[in-house]
Amino acid sequence: MNILQKKEKFLIIGLGNPGNLYKKTRHNLGFMILDQISKKYFFSFSKKKLGLISSFMYGDKLLFFLKPSTYMNYSGVAVKxxxxxxxxxxxxxxxxxxxxxxxxxxxxxxGQGGSGGHNGLKNIEKEIETSNYARLRFGIKKNNFFSKKTDSYVLENWKNEEIDYLLLKLDIGIKIIFSFIKNGLQKTMNMFNRH
Structure with missing residues (x-):
């Protein structure tokens, strides 16, 4: 047996839409956090079937990072x-x-839950036939959100004054992701959800 086949494997999926048009939009938060991880750990993504993917060893675990290229509404196809x-x-x-x-x-x-109207989560649930999968949700609600349509708000670019705060928060997100990999879901929820 190949030594990599013996390793515990993880798949970390960042949701977003491919292409420069969507790169800086709020809806591409999942892609952004994986891009920050790639900078921190010095790896790059390769174009593969249904997405951009990268893998590396983290201790005794083999991690796969996936940015689906299927557009948000069909994210589950790539995940499956x-x-x-x-x-x-x-x-x-x-x-x-x-x-x-x-x-x-x-x-x-x-560790489970509904889609909350998020089309990416909705499609993942449909494709893998369960809502019992871990998800890390990042808040993008601002005071003026409810005066706008959801679609137009999530597809707006981040404002310049939001970027520094966003990057600071993405660092916390990275800590949560690697705690999930190292310590498991329950312990990580106990550590971070109260903040």
Missing amino acids: YWMTKEKIILKNILVISDDIYLDFGSFRLR
């Missing part, structure tokens, strides 16, 4: 494909998404 291809069990996947109902900069880690 890579889970199946790499034989990654359900408890070792983590989906990162934006959340319009959480205050800007706040995180919530959950």
